[in-house]
Amino acid sequence: MIPESPGHCHLRVAAGDEDCFLFLQVFEKWFRVASKFVESKSTDAKEFIALAANLNFVLSTPYYSRNAQALYLLVSQAVLSLEQAKFDALVMAIVILRHGLSPGLRILNDIDQTSKKE
Amino acid sequence: MPSLDFTNGNKLAAHWLTVWGQYSRACDNIVDDGLFDREHLTQCFALGVQTYSHPFYQQHRQALQMAALVTTSLWAKSCEWERCPELWKRQWADTLRHSDVVLVNAINLICGGGWEGMSAATGTFLSAGFIQHLDKYGAVK
Numbered sequence: 438m439i440p441e442s443p444g445h446c447h448l449r450v451a452a453g454d455e456d457c458f459l460f461l462q463v464f465e466k467w468f469r470v471a472s473k474f475v476e477s478k479s480t481d482a483k484e485f486i487a488l489a490a491n492l493n494f495v496l497s498t499p500y501y502s503r504n505a506q507a508l509y510l511l512v513s514q515a516v517l518s519l520e521q522a523k524f525d526a527l528v529m530a531i532v533i534l535r536h537g538l539s540p541g542l543r544i545l546n547d548i549d550q551t552s553k554k555e
Numbered sequence: 556m557p558s559l560d561f562t563n564g565n566k567l568a569a570h571w572l573t574v575w576g577q578y579s580r581a582c583d584n585i586v587d588d589g590l591f592d593r594e595h596l597t598q599c600f601a602l603g604v605q606t607y608s609h610p611f612y613q614q615h616r617q618a619l620q621m622a623a624l625v626t627t628s629l630w631a632k633s634c635e636w637e638r639c640p641e642l643w644k645r646q647w648a649d650t651l652r653h654s655d656v657v658l659v660n661a662i663n664l665i666c667g668g669g670w671e672g673m674s675a676a677t678g679t680f681l682s683a684g685f686i687q688h689l690d691k692y693g694a695v696k
Contacts, residue, residue: 471600480591486631489582489603490624496607497620509608517601519593 446548450532456500457535461528464495464512472519492516507534561659561676563666571611572662575623578602579630579655586634615665622661629654642695649695653684 444462451458471488479485495501501508511530515523533541558576562568581599584590606612612619633651636644656677663676 471596475593475596478591480589482586482634483631485585485591485596486582486627486634488600490627490631492600492603493607493620493623493627496604497616502613502616505608505613509604512608513601513604516604517597519597 446528449544449548450528450535452535454500454535456498456503457531460495460498460500461531463498464501464527465524467491467495468515468519468524471516475519504534560679562662563668563672565666567611568662568666571606571609572659574602574606574609575655575658578606583630618661618665619658622658626654626657629657645695649688652688653681656680656684 447458447461447465451461467488470491474484474488496505496512501512508527508530511523511527515527517523529541529545532544535541536544558569558572559566561572578599581595581602585595585599590596607623612623629651633648633654635648637648637652639645639648659676659680660673663672666672668676
């Protein structure tokens with residue numbers, strides 16, 4: 438539903454909350470690097486440790502800290518599977534947290550339509 | 556090791572220390588045993604999420620983030636140096652592998668252990684860590 442690396446989508450989802458935007462950006466980047474690392478079957482310990490350290494940065498951001506209880510399960514599922522669909526589910530939860538259910542779903546639908554046109 | 560001794564009796568802190576221990580062991584096993592497969596990596600990352608989402612960590616995030624990253628940085632150097640040809644690097648690695656002591660100190664301070672608590676926790680942690688490692692792998696050669 439959500440296109441990959443969606444900086445402009447993150448802006449719409451965050452709706453002016455800079456902390457939220459920062460969390461989406463840093464987690465999306467971590468998710469992309471981690472997925473690539475796992476797929477590559479690399480055995481580079483330095484790269485692995487950097488991922489572990491960067492996970493700390495992601496989960497210490499103010500937005501995650503404020504919403505850890507609500508987002509913990511979805512972030513865990515995304516990290517455990519490293520599937521795009523699980524990342525999208527997290528974005529969906531954040532858009533609903535930020536905008537409420539109906540407006541949130543409308544925004545997601547709008548983003549989906551825009552990405553199809555592109 | 557008895558976590559409650561390190562946390563001045565704070566149960567939430569002791570639980571976090573246990574979770575941290577599980578996470579750091581999972582990271583260590585991947586590096587030491589070359590377990591870079593999808594299952595081990597993703598389970599390790601999920602343990603990382605559990606560690607950094609824990610209420611004790613989030614409650615003291617600003618203090619603990621620094622301690623956690625310093626610990627991780629020192630441990631990373633230990634991983635890099637433990638198989639180096641230079642004896643001095645392997646000896647440093649043998650010390651730096653117990654870098655969790657930084658985190659133990661930070662937790663003890665947060666939990667009101669004061670200087671005496673930190674000092675006692677450092678001694679206990681490093682002694683136990685050294686003996687456990689010596690029993691398992693022998694002395695650095």
